[in-house]
Amino acid sequence: MENNKNTKRQFLNHLKNFFLFSFFSQFILVKNLKAKSIRPKVVVVGAGFGGATCINFLSKFSKILDLYVIDQYKEIQTCPFSNLVIGNIINTKDITFNVNENLVAKFYNKKIKYISSEKKRIFFSDDLSMKYDLLILSPGIGFKKNQINGYSIEDKKFVPHCWTGSKKISEFKNRLDSLDNSCKLIISSPDYPYRCPPAPYERASMIANYLKKKKIDFKIFILDSKNSFTKKEIFFNEWKKNYGNSIEWISKKDGGKILNVNNGEVETDSGLKFSSDFLHIIPNQKASELFYDSELISDDWCSINPVNFEIVGHKDIYALGDSIDAGDMPKSGFSANSQAKILSMNLVNKILDKDYIDPVFLNTCYSFSSKERAFSITAWYKLNNKKNRIVSLGSKESDINASDMDRFNExxxxxxxxKNITKLMYG
Structure with missing residues (x-):
C-alpha cells in the first residue's frame, strides 16, 4: 500500500509542478504585457467541474481576454459526493455552490437553445443571442432514450436517476424513506461509457449505509449492462464486510441487462424477472443535447483535438468533460478538471501566439463504502505518438485487503x- 501511495504522491507532485510552472510562466508573461485594446471574447458554457476550472484559470488573464460565463442554473450541485448525500453522510448544502458569488467574469443565467458555429453566435431560449470569438463547452452529460421498454426519464413515477446534479436528491431520499422492512431494491447500471464508472456501485453502498442505519432489512440487486466494473473486487469485499449478503451484483452474461419494465417488475435479456419496492434506473449516456441541437456532432460523443480540445470540424469551439471522446480517460469530475487546465493553458497560448504545451493528464476517483471507508484508483495519461488520442500510462488501485486505518485515511x-477542488472552483 505504501509503495502505491509513494508512486501516486510522486506523480501528483510532478503534475502539480508542471501546471504551476506552465501557469506562472504564462501569468508573468501576460503581467508584463500592456492590456490589449481589442481582446477576444471568451465564453464558457457550463459551470460544473470542467467549466468552473476554465473560469478560474482564465479569469487571471483579463489583460488579454474578456471572459463570459453561461449557465442555466445559479446554483450548482456537484455530482461528485452526491452519493454521500443519499447515504446521509453529508447534507445537500455541502455539495451546493453559488455560481456567481465569487465569479470574476460576466455571468449570464440563461438556457441556450443552440449555437451557430458559422455566425459565431449563441442563441438563447428567450430569443436573445450573444456573439463569441472563442467558445468553451462543458455542459455535462446527455441520456439515451428508448433503451428499456416501459421506462422514460421524464415519467415521474420512476425514481429520479440523480446523475446530473439536478436537485432531485431530496425526492430520491423521500422514496428511500418510504421503504419498509424486508424491502427489495433494484439498481440498473448502464453500459460503458458513462459519467463516473464506479458511481453506481458507490450508490448501492450509500443506499445500504442509509437503510442499515434505519435498521431496515433489505436486499439490493445491481442488474448490470456490463460484465465487469472498476474496483469490483474491492467493492465486493466492502459489501461483505459492511452489509453481509444484502448487495448482489448480476452481470450482463448472467442476465443483468434490463429489457422491459412493468409496474416495478423488470425483465432482463435472458428472461429473468425481478420485482422490487424501489427501482432505480441509471440510463445509458451520450453527449449533451446542446451538441446535437447545434449540429456540432452526430455520434454519441464529441470528437476533439486532444492537444487543445477544439471540436473536430468546428474552428474556435472547444469542448471538455463528460460529453467528449477523451480516449482512455474516464468521464469524471477529476478528469474534467485536468482537461480544463490543459485547454485553458493552450487557449492562452493561442491568444499569445505561442506554441501549445504537450498535455499530460491525471484522474483519481474515490469511492465510499461507508462513512469512514473509502478507496481509489489513480491513472495517468498522455497523448499517443500521433497526438490524436489520450492514452493511459497505467494506474494504481487501493489495496483490496487494506486495513481499516487505510480505508479511513483514504x-x-x-x-x-x-474541499480543496471546490474551493478552487467556487471560492
Missing amino acids: SEEAFDWY
Whole structure:
C-alpha cells in the first residue's frame, strides 16, 4: 500500500509542478504585457467541474481576454459526493455552490437553445443571442432514450436517476424513506461509457449505509449492462464486510441487462424477472443535447483535438468533460478538471501566439463504502505518438485487503480533495 501511495504522491507532485510552472510562466508573461485594446471574447458554457476550472484559470488573464460565463442554473450541485448525500453522510448544502458569488467574469443565467458555429453566435431560449470569438463547452452529460421498454426519464413515477446534479436528491431520499422492512431494491447500471464508472456501485453502498442505519432489512440487486466494473473486487469485499449478503451484483452474461419494465417488475435479456419496492434506473449516456441541437456532432460523443480540445470540424469551439471522446480517460469530475487546465493553458497560448504545451493528464476517483471507508484508483495519461488520442500510462488501485486505518485515511483524503477542488472552483 505504501509503495502505491509513494508512486501516486510522486506523480501528483510532478503534475502539480508542471501546471504551476506552465501557469506562472504564462501569468508573468501576460503581467508584463500592456492590456490589449481589442481582446477576444471568451465564453464558457457550463459551470460544473470542467467549466468552473476554465473560469478560474482564465479569469487571471483579463489583460488579454474578456471572459463570459453561461449557465442555466445559479446554483450548482456537484455530482461528485452526491452519493454521500443519499447515504446521509453529508447534507445537500455541502455539495451546493453559488455560481456567481465569487465569479470574476460576466455571468449570464440563461438556457441556450443552440449555437451557430458559422455566425459565431449563441442563441438563447428567450430569443436573445450573444456573439463569441472563442467558445468553451462543458455542459455535462446527455441520456439515451428508448433503451428499456416501459421506462422514460421524464415519467415521474420512476425514481429520479440523480446523475446530473439536478436537485432531485431530496425526492430520491423521500422514496428511500418510504421503504419498509424486508424491502427489495433494484439498481440498473448502464453500459460503458458513462459519467463516473464506479458511481453506481458507490450508490448501492450509500443506499445500504442509509437503510442499515434505519435498521431496515433489505436486499439490493445491481442488474448490470456490463460484465465487469472498476474496483469490483474491492467493492465486493466492502459489501461483505459492511452489509453481509444484502448487495448482489448480476452481470450482463448472467442476465443483468434490463429489457422491459412493468409496474416495478423488470425483465432482463435472458428472461429473468425481478420485482422490487424501489427501482432505480441509471440510463445509458451520450453527449449533451446542446451538441446535437447545434449540429456540432452526430455520434454519441464529441470528437476533439486532444492537444487543445477544439471540436473536430468546428474552428474556435472547444469542448471538455463528460460529453467528449477523451480516449482512455474516464468521464469524471477529476478528469474534467485536468482537461480544463490543459485547454485553458493552450487557449492562452493561442491568444499569445505561442506554441501549445504537450498535455499530460491525471484522474483519481474515490469511492465510499461507508462513512469512514473509502478507496481509489489513480491513472495517468498522455497523448499517443500521433497526438490524436489520450492514452493511459497505467494506474494504481487501493489495496483490496487494506486495513481499516487505510480505508479511513483514504476517506479523509477524499474529503480533503473535494474541499480543496471546490474551493478552487467556487471560492
